[in-house]
Amino acid sequence: MQMPIDDRKQRVLRAIVSLYSDDGEPVGSGLLAEHFGRAVSSATLRNEMAALTKLGLLEQPHTSAGRVPSAKGYRYYIDNLLDTSLKLSESEKRAAEQAFREMDYDPERLAQSAARALADWTGYTVVATTPKSEDMCIAHFEVMQVGRYTAAVLAVTGAGGVRTRTAKLDFELRPGDAERLAQTLNEHLTFRSAADVSQPLLHAAAEGMGAGGAVFYPVISAAYTLLKEAGRPNVYLEGQQNVLGYSPQEECLRTLMEFFGDEEAVKRFISPKSERTTVLLGDEMPEYRMPGVCILSKRYVAGGGLTGAIGIVGPTRMRYREVIPRLEYFALLLGQCMSGKTEHGQRQEE
Amino acid sequence: MQMPIDDRKQRVLRAIVSLYSDDGEPVGSGLLAEHFGRAVSSATLRNEMAALTKLGLLEQPHTSAGRVPSAKGYRYYIDNLLDTSLKLSESEKRAAEQAFREMDYDPERLAQSAARALADWTGYTVVATTPKSEDMCIAHFEVMQVGRYTAAVLAVTGAGGVRTRTAKLDFELRPGDAERLAQTLNEHLTFRSAADVSQPLLHAAAEGMGAGGAVFYPVISAAYTLLKEAGRPNVYLEGQQNVLGYSPQEECLRTLMEFFGDEEAVKRFISPKSERTTVLLGDEMPEYRMPGVCILSKRYVAGGGLTGAIGIVGPTRMRYREVIPRLEYFALLLGQCMSGKTEHGQRQEE
DNA sequence: TTTTAGCACTCGGGAACATAGAGTGCTAAA
DNA sequence: TTTAGCACTCTATGTTCCCGAGTGCTAAAA
Numbered sequence: 016m017q018m019p020i021d022d023r024k025q026r027v028l029r030a031i032v033s034l035y036s037d038d039g040e041p042v043g044s045g046l047l048a049e050h051f052g053r054a055v056s057s058a059t060l061r062n063e064m065a066a067l068t069k070l071g072l073l074e075q076p077h078t079s080a081g082r083v084p085s086a087k088g089y090r091y092y093i094d095n096l097l098d099t100s101l102k103l104s105e106s107e108k109r110a111a112e113q114a115f116r117e118m119d120y121d122p123e124r125l126a127q128s129a130a131r132a133l134a135d136w137t138g139y140t141v142v143a144t145t146p147k148s149e150d151m152c153i154a155h156f157e158v159m160q161v162g163r164y165t166a167a168v169l170a171v172t173g174a175g176g177v178r179t180r181t182a183k184l185d186f187e188l189r190p191g192d193a194e195r196l197a198q199t200l201n202e203h204l205t206f207r208s209a210a211d212v213s214q215p216l217l218h219a220a221a222e223g224m225g226a227g228g229a230v231f232y233p234v235i236s237a238a239y240t241l242l243k244e245a246g247r248p249n250v251y252l253e254g255q256q257n258v259l260g261y262s263p264q265e266e267c268l269r270t271l272m273e274f275f276g277d278e279e280a281v282k283r284f285i286s287p288k289s290e291r292t293t294v295l296l297g298d299e300m301p302e303y304r305m306p307g308v309c310i311l312s313k314r315y316v317a318g319g320g321l322t323g324a325i326g327i328v329g330p331t332r333m334r335y336r337e338v339i340p341r342l343e344y345f346a347l348l349l350g351q352c353m354s355g356k357t358e359h360g361q362r363q364e365e
Numbered sequence: 366m367q368m369p370i371d372d373r374k375q376r377v378l379r380a381i382v383s384l385y386s387d388d389g390e391p392v393g394s395g396l397l398a399e400h401f402g403r404a405v406s407s408a409t410l411r412n413e414m415a416a417l418t419k420l421g422l423l424e425q426p427h428t429s430a431g432r433v434p435s436a437k438g439y440r441y442y443i444d445n446l447l448d449t450s451l452k453l454s455e456s457e458k459r460a461a462e463q464a465f466r467e468m469d470y471d472p473e474r475l476a477q478s479a480a481r482a483l484a485d486w487t488g489y490t491v492v493a494t495t496p497k498s499e500d501m502c503i504a505h506f507e508v509m510q511v512g513r514y515t516a517a518v519l520a521v522t523g524a525g526g527v528r529t530r531t532a533k534l535d536f537e538l539r540p541g542d543a544e545r546l547a548q549t550l551n552e553h554l555t556f557r558s559a560a561d562v563s564q565p566l567l568h569a570a571a572e573g574m575g576a577g578g579a580v581f582y583p584v585i586s587a588a589y590t591l592l593k594e595a596g597r598p599n600v601y602l603e604g605q606q607n608v609l610g611y612s613p614q615e616e617c618l619r620t621l622m623e624f625f626g627d628e629e630a631v632k633r634f635i636s637p638k639s640e641r642t643t644v645l646l647g648d649e650m651p652e653y654r655m656p657g658v659c660i661l662s663k664r665y666v667a668g669g670g671l672t673g674a675i676g677i678v679g680p681t682r683m684r685y686r687e688v689i690p691r692l693e694y695f696a697l698l699l700g701q702c703m704s705g706k707t708e709h710g711q712r713q714e715e
Numbered sequence: 716t717t718t719t720a721g722c723a724c725t726c727g728g729g730a731a732c733a734t735a736g737a738g739t740g741c742t743a744a745a
Numbered sequence: 746t747t748t749a750g751c752a753c754t755c756t757a758t759g760t761t762c763c764c765g766a767g768t769g770c771t772a773a774a775a
Contacts (some may be wrong), residue, residue, distance in 0.1 A: 256622035272606035
């Protein structure tokens with residue numbers, strides 16, 4: 016995949032990416048010469064640009080327009096020309112830390128708040144998932160009566176998150192029922208992954224609830240659903256209103272909105288394959304082709320094998336040098352807050 | 366506000382609203398005559414239309430275009446010409462019931478699922494709030510250890526909803542701590558509205574936790590926050606991607622997206638002032654002026670003084686006669702499911 | 716061999732203009 | 746009170762023309 020491009024061509028490509036990201040106008044040879052301080056003439060640059068176009072790294076909207084980086088050009092830029100050791104300024108770091116300090120500690124809320132803060136900061140759309148691990152299980156169940164016929168089944172996942180599901184029974188609950196149900200669930204269903212739980216096991220649990228266990232089936236079912244969903248991260252999407260600011264054209268906007276509506280797809284594309292920040296171009300997405308759009312994503316690590324992801328959806332012509340460090344710092348802080356490593360106080364409201 | 370409009374003018378206005386809702390094109394006198402089966406000539410209708418225009422109920426995009434109902438015209442139509450006893454067909458009712466049967470019972474999830482189902486059904490954007498009552502209080506607290514230093518505080522609201530908040534402590538929790546904390550919270554903070562809870566009371570609760578109560582302050586704080594937020598309904602917004610299908614123009618789209626991003630405003634405008642279905646026109650909204658957009662909202666009643674709201678955001682030129690019955694039936698079913706009046710089974714997954 | 720000046724060429728976008736058609740308001744007759 | 750008839754208005758569409766930006770190519774310069 017490495018392409019033999021001489022040094023000057025690289026500088027030209029980098030310059031075009033930079034100039035294009037400024038105002039979204041195709042870059043002509045004149046402007047480019049200006050950018051290089053007229054050290055070379057526009058004619059020379061025209062030759063270089065023609066060569067880059069032949070290589071497929073640049074393209075022309077039409078004959079008499081300037082050049083625009085192609086998808087392939089962006090890919091090359093991102094893979095080869097982008098400085099990966101980008102750092103955030105101290106003041107920006109402090110601002111981010113301050114934003115996190117004001118968030119609630121709960122993992123669900125934290126993911127959502129972080130997504131919103133990053134969306135506000137960047138002006139793009141941000142997705143964050145709650146953390147999960149490969150073999151997520153339930154550490155503890157609790158059952159609470161929430162109505163005469165209804166019981167809430169609560170589960171604490173290995174990640175420290177709490178999830179709820181409500182079960183409706185055919186008869187009135189009596190005092191003590193909730194405790195007994197919780198105890199049975201804790202005996203049979205904790206510290207097991209969903210795959211380990213068989214139908215007979217569920218039956219055994221139902222039996223353990225006594226009084227003709229079948230009547231408690233809704234509770235078992237709720238608990239089992241919680242277990243199955245424990246490993247499924249929740250997705251929070253914030254800053255959807257920002258699309259209008261960066262979406263290139265009508266057609267793409269439509270696809271983008273549909274993409275946002277498809278939670279599974281969002282989750283899939285935001286989950287990073289590698290440790291590093293991943294940049295996915297909209298042209299490269301099979302199901303949702305969105306030229307002009309890109310998705311940055313970064314894994315965050317919350318300790319104990321728990322990982323989540325946070326990603327930014329924005330224009331291909333975004334200022335990567337500024338946005339990537341922000342994303343990475345947010346991922347770092349998110350991981351730290353989730354694993355409780357930081358001095359992360361409760362929000363003091365009043 | 367009653368306007369003296371003779372019978373034929375009413376029929377003309379109704380016809381124009383109907384024809385305009387079909388394809389969004391301004392309605393001319395010719396088309397209108399056709400619609401009336403040529404019982405009257407286009408010239409007569411032109412006179413009527415001119416009169417309605419003078420009354421401000423119709424407007425012309427430009428001289429040689431047809432007429433379009435003005436905001437005032439729509440207001441008149443909705444208040445005076447819309448049959449309020451619109452009913453859904455049996456098959457549509459059954460489809461709606463089926464959709465509800467597949468939803469989870471939990472109030473939060475139920476609100477969200479209902480919003481999504483209605484959004485899919487209508488092709489517009491739907492907002493649903495979780496139910497609340499005026500003096501919402503907490504029926505029961507529970508505390509669960511979710512990490513070495515962290516405890517989840519759970520609260521069951523009077524509505525039967527479960528909410529969570531996580532507290533981080535400065536020291537390691539010991540076995541039995543959680544139970545003691547829960548007991549103290551239940552003693553001091555249940556069945557009280559947020560207004561009844563004073564600072565001294567919180568101190569008393571902290572004392573009740575023993576061992577120099579102050580160290581448990583994060584737990585108290587979390588519980589107090591839950592109490593304060595118990596009466597605050599959550600808002601679920603679904604079908605945001607549908608905006609492109611009904612938003613009239615670029616400018617309005619922008620306002621609409623900003624509106625969707627402002628959760629408080631959405632909540633405010635969706636909360637109905639009356640028992641009946643409310644229709645709010647985008648032109649009538651002070652903060653977010655959105656000509657061409659309207660918001661339908663309907664209260665739902667979940668029993669025990671609990672009310673929530675469900676609303677549809679769509680184009681002013683929507684088919685009210687079809688959409689309103691759907692909204693009302695959804696509100697009815699939502700209330701029934703929340704109050705547990707129906708045979709609402711748990712979802713059987715496998 | 717590489718760079719540059721010069722120049723003809725291409726193409727998009729805007730202005731100016733013409734035209735067709737939809738729909739109106741008005742008048743006068745039914 | 747209704748209607749036919751007609752002049753009028755305004756938009757949308759298409760055509761032509763032209764400007765300017767930017768290119769590719771060629772030939773001279775470095």
